[in-house]
Amino acid sequence: MQVRSEKGWGIDWAGIGWLFLFFWYFSCVPQLLIQITGTSGFTGFRQAFVMSALWLVPVLLFPAKTRLIAGSIGLLLWAASLVSLGYFFIYGQEFSQSVIFIMFESNAAESREYLIQYFAWWMLPAFALHTLVAYLLWRRVRPIEMTRQPAFAAAALMLLSSVGYPLISQGLREKTMGSALLKVEARMEPAVPWQLVLGYRQYREQLNNMQGMLTDAAKIPPLKHLKSTLGDQPATLVLVIGESTNRQRMSLYGYPRNTTPNLDKLRQDMLVFDDVVTPRPYTIEALQQVLTFADEQNPDLYLKTPSIVSVMKQAGFKTYWITNQQTMTKRNTMLTTFSEQADEQVYLNNNRNQNARQYDGDVLAPFAKVLQEDAPKKFIVVHLLGTHMSYQYRYPPEFEKFTDRTGAPSSLRDDQLPTYNAYDNAVLYNDFVVSSLIKEYAQKDDNGFLLYLSDHGEDVFDSPTGNVLGRNEAKPTAPMYTIPFMVWASPKWREGHEWSFIADTKRPYSSSQLIHTWADLAGLSFDEYDPSKSIVSAEFKERPRIIGNPYGAKKSLIDFSLIKPKPPKTEIETAQK
Known part of the structure; x- marks a missing residue:
């Protein structure tokens, strides 16, 4: 970039650097805190740096008004950064469209309660310091004199590098401009004020879908x-x-x-x-069947039959949904739809990225409440x-x-x-959370039971090849599908219900x-209930366990028995041999 000087034309790197630093500062601080605390990846x-x-661009097009333009844009970025910074101070999370969903779903009293509960005195000086640094950076911004052609060329370069190139490259990959725009939006989200602007747009879109x-x-x-054996008897x-827990x-x-030391006990x-x-092996697709009457042969039944939440409401239960999953994203709209069918909801995870630090221990307090x-x-x-x-x-x-x-x-x-x-450590913490839920329930001494299962498994170098990480329905391995499934019942429930299912625990299911097993355990009967599909029913009928994409080609649906697991040898077993 060139500036006019008495000695001719040169590149004012210092001026450009201070100007960029001023704009980047407002996105930099929240992202830097996220890095320092290890809340999310790099x-x-x-992306905030690039965006x-x-x-x-506007400064390069109108260089004579550099300070005015920078100050005006800076005020907008400053206000947006205070929102992001404040949210991080309170929740330790990155601002996202899920936050906007929670804000609009909460009433004034709830918002005031959150503010009183989480606001700390040190936030005011932190905001003041944040503002002071921004002002000092703006003071270092100075006019950059440029001729029209170099200014236009530099502005075009900035537009191309931040938006143009990503849009073109994503367009070539995604084949459609709509998909490419969504990818570019995802790149813009970490930077202010796009977190607010795009977050609100996505919130409105997903809200309409929901x-x-x-x-x-x-x-x-x-x-x-519909009939219930409970009658007027209280029950919980x-x-x-x-999520993603492989029982192996x-x-x-x-x-x-x-x-799983706690569950073992x-x-x-x-x-x-x-x-x-x-x-x-994917959350949304699995739960569309797990929480409804849909299955691999009838995958669209989730659109035509009641969900498990609706079933329980019809049976006279007050329903609650406590989730540590992301709330309002394109992928999770179906989950939020299930949760919104409940009478009350508690949303705990408002991170923009799924791959962000979020602990399931957060569910324990609302569960106890x-x-x-x-x-x-x-x-x-x-x-x-x-x-x-x-x-x-x-x-x-x-x-x-x-660690070894x-x-x-x-x-x-x-x-x-x-x-x-790391995966085993995650399983260890999951054991703590699930067992803590059971212990909390046991202390209440309610009449009822708790059933735990995972939506799907995860292959973390578990399959015979030893090179698979994650899930891929096109290349299925047993660890992607093998899940934990267990039920704990309170003493009161066991006293009044048949609970000798020991022989049934080996059944392939x-x-x-x-939903059929749940109805059986809960003492519910209705025309849609099929006892042959309940793992605890005397009328249970063993069936092929079909896995795969029911909307794909015929060969995409296969019997799970074709990929049955073969446990790998461990270091201990190898040494013994």
């Missing part, structure tokens, strides 16, 4: 001839949905590492089902973030127990070991039929 920091260059789904759900006919029934990595299911008080799989509510019949769904990638963000430092090769497969490479260990 991607947001990098901040966009604000150089409202449409809720309207359609309201039109679904009620269950036919709890469904805990895990739980000591409860024979894994050599002690990853509770085993004698639980029904632990040994052979349950999920129909699909709901248990104390004065409602004779309660149905509570607790949706965990479980062991979702990135695994190191799923557990606090005190749960970092597995002890108990790990002998075939594990050195570069795979940190990820493998698909979680796509959960």
Whole structure:
């Protein structure tokens, strides 16, 4: 970039640097705090850096008014950065469209309560310091004199690098401009004020989608001839949905590492089902079947039949949904639709990225609070973030127990070991959360039961090849589908209900039929209930467990038995041999 001087034309790097630093500062501070606290990865920091260059364009086009333009834009960025910074101070999370959803769903009294509860005196001087640094940076901004052609060329370069090139490259990859625009928006979100602008636009879009789904759900006919063996008897029934947890990595299911010490101790008080799989390895697609009457043969039934929340409401239960999953994202709109069918909701995770630090221990306090509510019949769904990638963000430092090769497969490479260990540490923390929910429930001494299962599994170098990480429906492996499935019942419930299902725990089962097992356990009957699909029913019928994409080609649906797991040898087993 060139500036006019007595000695001719040159590049005023210092002037450009101060100007860019001023614009970047407002996005830099929240992103820097996110990096320091390890809340999320480096991607947001990098994207905020690139997108901040966009604000150089108007200054380059009108260089004579540099300070006025920079000051005007700076005021906008400053106000937006205070929102992001304040939200991070309070929640330790990055601002997102999920936050906007919570804000608009809360009334004035709730907002005031949150403010009083979380506001701390040190925030005021922190905001003042943030503002002072911004002002001092603005003081260093000075006019840049340029001729028209170099200014236009520089402005074009900034537009191309921050928006043009990403849009073109994404357009070539995505094949459609709409998809490319969404990708570019995702790149812009970490920078202010786009967190607010794009967050609100996405909130409105997803809200409209959700409202449409809720309207359609309201039109679904009620269950036919619904009956309950409970009568007027009080009861609290709890469904805990895990995330990305492969039962093969739980000591409860024979894994050599002690990853579930708390559940191991509770085993004698639980029904632990040994052979349950999920129909699909993705959260939304799996839960469309798990929480409804849909299955692999009838995948669209989730649009035409009641969800488990609706079933329990029709049975006279007050319903609650406590979730540590992201709330208002394009992928999670279906989950939010399920949650909004409940009478009350508690949304805990407002991170912009799924791969951000978020601990499931946050669900314990609202769960305890709901248990104390004065409602004779309660149905509570607790949706965990479980062991979702990135695994190191799923557990606090005190749960970092597995750090070496002890108990790990002998075939594990050195570069795979940190990820493998992080997953086991995440399973260890998941054990703490799930067992804490059971213990909290046990202290209340309610009449009822708690059922825990994971939405799907995860392959973390567990399959025979030893090179698979994550989930890929096109290339299925057993760890992607093998899930934990267990039920704990209170003494009061066991006294009044049949609970000798020990022989049933070995039955091969698909979680796509959960709603039938749930109805059986809860003492509900209706025309849509099929006892042959209940794992605890005397009329249970073993079926092929179909997995895959039901909307894909015929060959995409296969029997799970074709990919049955073969546990890898561990370091201990190899040494013994």
